[in-house]
Amino acid sequence: MDKVTGMLEITGLGHAYGSHRVLQGMDLKVSQGELVTIVGPSGCGKSTLLRCIAGLIRPSEGKVVLNGTPIDGVPDGLAVVFQDYSRSLLPWLTVRDNVALPLRRRGTGKAERRAQAVRALASVGLDDAASKYPWQLSGGMQQRVSIARALAYRPSMLLMDEPFGSVDAQTREDLEDLVLQVHRAEGMTILLVTHDIDESVYLGDRVVVLARNPGRIREELPVSLPAARDQIGTRAAPEFVRLRAEVGRLVRGGAAKDGPPTVHEKPVR
Numbered sequence: 001m002d003k004v005t006g007m008l009e010i011t012g013l014g015h016a017y018g019s020h021r022v023l024q025g026m027d028l029k030v031s032q033g034e035l036v037t038i039v040g041p042s043g044c045g046k047s048t049l050l051r052c053i054a055g056l057i058r059p060s061e062g063k064v065v066l067n068g069t070p071i072d073g074v075p076d077g078l079a080v081v082f083q084d085y086s087r088s089l090l091p092w093l094t095v096r097d098n099v100a101l102p103l104r105r106r107g108t109g110k111a112e113r114r115a116q117a118v119r120a121l122a123s124v125g126l127d128d129a130a131s132k133y134p135w136q137l138s139g140g141m142q143q144r145v146s147i148a149r150a151l152a153y154r155p156s157m158l159l160m161d162e163p164f165g166s167v168d169a170q171t172r173e174d175l176e177d178l179v180l181q182v183h184r185a186e187g188m189t190i191l192l193v194t195h196d197i198d199e200s201v202y203l204g205d206r207v208v209v210l211a212r213n214p215g216r217i218r219e220e221l222p223v224s225l226p227a228a229r230d231q232i233g234t235r236a237a238p239e240f241v242r243l244r245a246e247v248g249r250l251v252r253g254g255a256a257k258d259g260p261p262t263v264h265e266k267p268v269r
């Protein structure tokens, strides 16, 4: 696949649902080719932030600019992978047709749509599943299809909202490594929201920790782990252990001030 580009600039972002203020005063920049993870306690507004970036919500305040263009509605250059893959894939379409579907929006011809879908499926290790229906696949495979669909679209930026929240631990690790592989191979800019402190450090070039009530950026931590990561070695590295403790402290710190946290922290393996 071709290299993709992407750059995001968020300034003074705030959002309220009616009188309920959820986000306030957020400034965030994501450079081309970066993988930024966003972690924070439950209800701090992670999904709301992602929905503002995806143009699914018009923020009450502030600006979101993608590749120099202010976002006003769903931008063409973004793809989103949600947690709930079972609702995002169409059961009456084959896996290949699900992956090819968004390319219609771009006006890509049928033969080319199919070819791009097949390439994207190969890149997530699902060459053999193209003619199957989503309901014939495991949860982890369905989420791979969602990722392939996003990749086939060749977005300038990939947004992922708790993408591995509904799969088992082993599948989660496999999908984490798939995201790292895509990030490295395609140079794709990725913004990934997670509850999971370990995951935020394992995947991120940078971890953005949010506090809640109202949702705001508590701290941004660069991750100085080598780009090549592996589930056993990386998680045992002193820098990983240091960072996960630091992120955990920050997430809890937010909670101690603002109410009890709901974070899913795993022991270091």
Ligand SMILES: Nc1ncnc2c1ncn2[C@@H]1O[C@H](COP(=O)(O)OP(=O)(O)OP(=O)(O)O)[C@@H](O)[C@H]1O
Pocket (backbone or CB within 6 Å): 017, 020, 022, 040, 041, 042, 043, 044, 045, 046, 047, 048, 049, 195
């Ligand atoms: N459509 C909506 N209308 C009203 N309130 C909403 C809406 N969506 C979210 N909220 C509220 O906004 C706050 C932030 O929700 P959001 O889902 O953005 O947080 P989150 O950090 O992603 O939460 P979680 O980690 O539990 O998924 C919550 O209090 C939630 O109840």
